[in-house]
Amino acid sequence: MYFVKKYFIYVSLVLFLINCSNPVPLSNLFPDATDRRYLNVTGLQPGDRVPDITFYNTDGTTDTLSNILTIKNGVVIYFTMWCIVCDVHMSYIRNTIKPMYPNVEFYLLDYVSGTIAQALANQTGSGYTDFKAALDKNFKLTDMFYGTMSTTIVIDKNSILRMNEDFKDGQRLSAVLSVLP
């Protein structure tokens, strides 16, 4: 049993080092249902007016929010990094939500690729050429909405932000779009 004792000393040492270098997050051991959105870093919130945005499209063109809203009833922006989680969401948008709202523009916003060419390659490789996709140059929209992976934005015809939250299962997006003015 000498080895057992020795082994537990090693285990204790390793655990100590782990905890010193990068503490175990307690948020998973003791998950919390408290709404703490008030602690989020700045970012436009529902009800705020969205300033005019320039979209740097992957086809090399540019669009502005104001121009789009002259012909569309609203804009959905989905923050994508083209990963498997994003693919599940984008696939759901394509198959279930987009066909129901032909008067809404759906944008996939690539906030990870450094260049238009890279964003286009990602869009093509992922099989989403039937969507409008744009590159978030200099992380302007990421900062504006405090966006991260799967953040979903809905802007109505009056440039009022209607939704700024994670995609989750798409139910909230459907609900918000169904009551757009």
Add this chain to the structure above:
Amino acid sequence: MTILKKSIFFTMIAFIAVMVEIVRPLSAASCCGGGASASLVLPKFATFLFDTSIEHEKYNGYWNSKGEYKKDPPGSDLRQLRLSIGSAYRVHDNIQTFVSIPYVVNINQYTGLKSTTYGAGDITLGFNFELFNDIRCVYRILSLEDIWPATYLGVKAIVPTGISPYDNVPNSFDITGLGFYTFNFSLLLDKTIKSFNISLAGNYSISAQRPVNMEYGRYIEPYYIQPGGKLNLTASTGYTFSFDSMDSITGTLGYGYTKEYYLKINGIENQNSGFLKHNLLVGIAFATADQNNVIKFNNAFNLPFTGWGVNKPATIITTLEYSHVFR
């Protein structure tokens, strides 16, 4: 071969077989993955086992919701290293307990993103119940009893000590754990006849529902989430070659099937969730004559073709593992 040598030989084969065929979930780690470690199985009659391993997981594209295989974006290089230490301890003639503690390092280059993150993974602990009283390997089949396999029933808990998507991480590539208390129930059937071995394993995981108020570093409207049950089936076969010194090498080929059912959000099934994956496994293990030291090298991989998975990254997992048994 004397009776003693024969006895040692078969004991050794049984030991290696169990050690090599340990049920490994072969699940992806970051990007919807785990960082949880596998079960550890103590050989019959041994009292204590120490195990340490290095796992390298390389992401190699993914299958979308239609089951189409897609390559990762150009310039992507997603890897996860898992360093684990663990032990198994016999608490009764037919009952053993184990614990495994992983430490996870993510090294990712993904289009414009480059990151290296690290932290504790999800700790695994559990019990294995042996439904047999003696070593179940035979030299030849002489009676019905000779074909009865070594049977293990297992139960384990995965404790969410890692960093999950519900923590302050920017994306799914930087996580080191799943974020859920998960309970796994397993059945392992293992049979060795002469130098040949076959193992069949099945396990089912259930995760507890939990509240979430943060995703990828951003506080969100709280909701409750519960992953779907996960079924894992594995079949493998091996052959052991023994040297004159009684040291031995075992080669293993295996196949694994994993299916996760729909997750629930606020109690409602999300029919866009769940995944399916087929795995292949190639392994080799070296054991010393006294059976106290085993070094294993495994490679678990997926075939990157359409139809071999749904909603899941394809990965190549290479594992180097060392186990030492105390009698």
